[in-house]
Amino acid sequence: xxxxxxxxxxxxxxxxGHVAVDAVSCAFRAGELTAIVGPNGAGKTTYFNLIxxxxxxxxxKVRLLGEDITNLSVAQRCRRGLGRAFQLTNLFPxxxxxENVRLVVQARxxxxxxxxxxxxxxTDLYEAAMQVLTRVRLADLRAQKVSELxxxxxxxxxxxxxxxxxxxxYMFDEPTAGMSVDEAPVVxxxxxxxxxxxxxxxxxxxxxxxxxxxxxxxxxxxxNGALAADGDPATVMASDVVQEAYMGKELEDV
Amino acid sequence: MLNLLSGDRPRSIILTLILLAILIALALAPxxxxxxxxxxxxxxxxxxxxxxxxxxxxLGYTGIVSFAHTMFFGMGAYGVALASTHMGRGYDxxxxxxxxxxxxxxxxxxxxxxxxxxxxxxxxAMITLAVASAVAVLVSQMSWLTGGEDGLNYLxxxxxxxxxxxxxxxxxxxxxxxxxxxxxxxxxxxxxxLLLRIVNSPFGRVLQAIRENDFRAEAIGYxxxxxxxxxxxxxxAIAALAGSLFAIWLRYVGxxxxxxxxxxxxxxxxxxxxxxxxxxxxxxxxxxxxxxQNYLQNLMGVASEATGSIPVLHELLSxxxxxxxxxxxxxxxxxFFPSGIVGRLRAGR
Numbered sequence: 001x002x003x004x005x006x007x008x009x010x011x012x013x014x015x016x017g018h019v020a021v022d023a024v025s026c027a028f029r030a031g032e033l034t035a036i037v038g039p040n041g042a043g044k045t046t047y048f049n050l051i052x053x054x055x056x057x058x059x060x061k062v063r064l065l066g067e068d069i070t071n072l073s074v075a076q077r078c079r080r081g082l083g084r085a086f087q088l089t090n091l092f093p094x095x096x097x098x099e100n101v102r103l104v105v106q107a108r109x110x111x112x113x114x115x116x117x118x119x120x121x122x123t124d125l126y127e128a129a130m131q132v133l134t135r136v137r138l139a140d141l142r143a144q145k146v147s148e149l150x151x152x153x154x155x156x157x158x159x160x161x162x163x164x165x166x167x168x169x170y171m172f173d174e175p176t177a178g179m180s181v182d183e184a185p186v187v188x189x190x191x192x193x194x195x196x197x198x199x200x201x202x203x204x205x206x207x208x209x210x211x212x213x214x215x216x217x218x219x220x221x222x223x224n225g226a227l228a229a230d231g232d233p234a235t236v237m238a239s240d241v242v243q244e245a246y247m248g249k250e251l252e253d254v
Numbered sequence: 255m256l257n258l259l260s261g262d263r264p265r266s267i268i269l270t271l272i273l274l275a276i277l278i279a280l281a282l283a284p285x286x287x288x289x290x291x292x293x294x295x296x297x298x299x300x301x302x303x304x305x306x307x308x309x310x311x312x313l314g315y316t317g318i319v320s321f322a323h324t325m326f327f328g329m330g331a332y333g334v335a336l337a338s339t340h341m342g343r344g345y346d347x348x349x350x351x352x353x354x355x356x357x358x359x360x361x362x363x364x365x366x367x368x369x370x371x372x373x374x375x376x377x378x379a380m381i382t383l384a385v386a387s388a389v390a391v392l393v394s395q396m397s398w399l400t401g402g403e404d405g406l407n408y409l410x411x412x413x414x415x416x417x418x419x420x421x422x423x424x425x426x427x428x429x430x431x432x433x434x435x436x437x438x439x440x441x442x443x444x445x446x447x448l449l450l451r452i453v454n455s456p457f458g459r460v461l462q463a464i465r466e467n468d469f470r471a472e473a474i475g476y477x478x479x480x481x482x483x484x485x486x487x488x489x490x491a492i493a494a495l496a497g498s499l500f501a502i503w504l505r506y507v508g509x510x511x512x513x514x515x516x517x518x519x520x521x522x523x524x525x526x527x528x529x530x531x532x533x534x535x536x537x538x539x540x541x542x543x544x545x546x547q548n549y550l551q552n553l554m555g556v557a558s559e560a561t562g563s564i565p566v567l568h569e570l571l572s573x574x575x576x577x578x579x580x581x582x583x584x585x586x587x588x589x590f591f592p593s594g595i596v597g598r599l600r601a602g603r
Contacts, residue, residue: 075475112457119459
């Protein structure tokens with residue numbers, strides 16, 4: 001049996017009286033790409049925040065490779081193999097493109113506390129960073145300040161940061177949001193390539209149905225914070241729950 | 255050469271020339287500008303360059319505002335003073351005092367950092383202000399140990415004092431004061447280059463990342479609290495060493511010269527005027543500021559005399575108003591060069 005890389009068990013968070021994520025139990029296997037869908041406010045990003053640790057859970061557990069990580073900090077979870085790209089671009093704006101990626105490479109290799117070596121002379125860090133930048137086609141822009149990049153390129157860099165982290169669990173939060181029609185395929189191709197790597201798992205929050213249809217092995221539907229449906233794309237999209245709870249009309253048109 | 259600068263070039267021709275001029279002027283100060291007063295100014299510039307640069311590591315690179323920097327500076331200075339008082343005159347006292355002050359400063363910084371950096375950066379600023387005020391009060395009250403408001407006078411090895419004479423060169427009498435100056439200059443240069451190396455190391459890059467976006471730094475696996483705390487400790491230790499140099503130079507410590515809040519403001523101004531997050535900015539900021547402190551008043555005195563017949567102008571130019579002009583200078587520089595002199599020079603390339 002393929003092991004579960006990531007599991008959530010009755011994962012819940014309440015903000016005051018409002019239950020934003022309601023007892024979601026779900027396991028994610030290696031080699032699988034799971035799309036998480038649901039209407040706005042369904043709790044998709046909050047669910048992500050609970051898994052990666054930006055928000056503390058009110059109840060329930062998160063397990064990574066069988067280990068309970070519910071009480072670990074964001075950085076500790078990341079170091080154990082949980083990588084996340086953000087919905088709203090979240091980079092180091094005043095640093096160069098190269099520096100952004102190199103910082104990730106550096107974090108993974110634990111060189112952060114080297115005080116007396118010169119960062120620019122570390123060819124190993126440079127090459128690892130450049131390799132990733134080449135994959136997302138940003139190598140030519142390496143010296144640019146991130147704040148001067150176009151929105152699409154910032155989104156690509158966001159993905160590059162995650163690839164450079166080389167995690168066990170990739171979490172993408174609407175990776176193509178706001179990208180132009182020519183730019184989006186680059187990112188989607190990258191995700192498809194990552195999927196080929198079978199000892200990883202990918203979680204993808206996405207609105208675009210065509211993207212989900214081509215990439216997802218499985219879909220889970222969140223509605224009002226609770227798990228409303230879970231299964232292979234064809235079944236879930238056809239299910240009554242989804243039709244009623246969320247996509248209903250939209251799907252009938254397809 | 256580039257290795258010494260850790261690959262961090264000034265990246266502006268004018269800046270390079272200014273820095274070289276300052277370096278040469280300081281290296282040859284006893285011969286270029288003979289006289290007690292100018293040597294005093296040169297030594298002060300050396301020490302404040304290190305002090306401001308170590309503050310830039312916090313403010314400019316890590317994005318942390320601390321008001322306890324003079325406290326750490328004072329700890330180094332009092333370390334040397336107390337060691338020299340209790341162990342007797344000697345190099346061992348200087349070494350023990352300097353290292354002891356630096357280690358204690360780092361430990362105290364670790365405590366403050368772990369206690370307050372977990373929360374928000376603004377909380378850290380408030381805590382440092384409180385701790386620094388408390389220490390300043392303690393030092394002035396515990397006069398049996400620290401000499402209170404009067405401070406401490408102590409002896410340092412004879413070879414570092416004016417009483418030690420060993421000839422003449424280029425028309426300048428060679429005394430222990432000169433040796434002392436070169437000790438200060440040498441150590442300041444080493445500490446400055448060390449700071450330059452630190453900010454260009456992988457560690458330095460992480461600090462910049464934390465300044466830019468601590469949320470994301472945490473999300474790519476850096477334990478932000480530890481990095482901020484480490485930066486605070488390093489900065490404190492180097493500030494303490496600068497304090498030790500100051501104590502070795504002055505042969506006197508007192509609350510006003512090492513712990514006062516005025517010095518804290520001076521450091522802040524030096525870093526902001528010079529350019530935050532550049533380290534080189536500290537050189538320019540400290541040089542301009544110390545020169546202004548020492549000579550602006552004279553200059554204003556002359557100007558005030560000359561305009562004696564014009565009522566308002568005469569008043570404005572009185573030497574007592576020098577802080578007012580410094581304030582005006584500060585406002586103008588922040589307004590016109592928000593990224594400091596170094597930032598301005600680099601952008602104008």
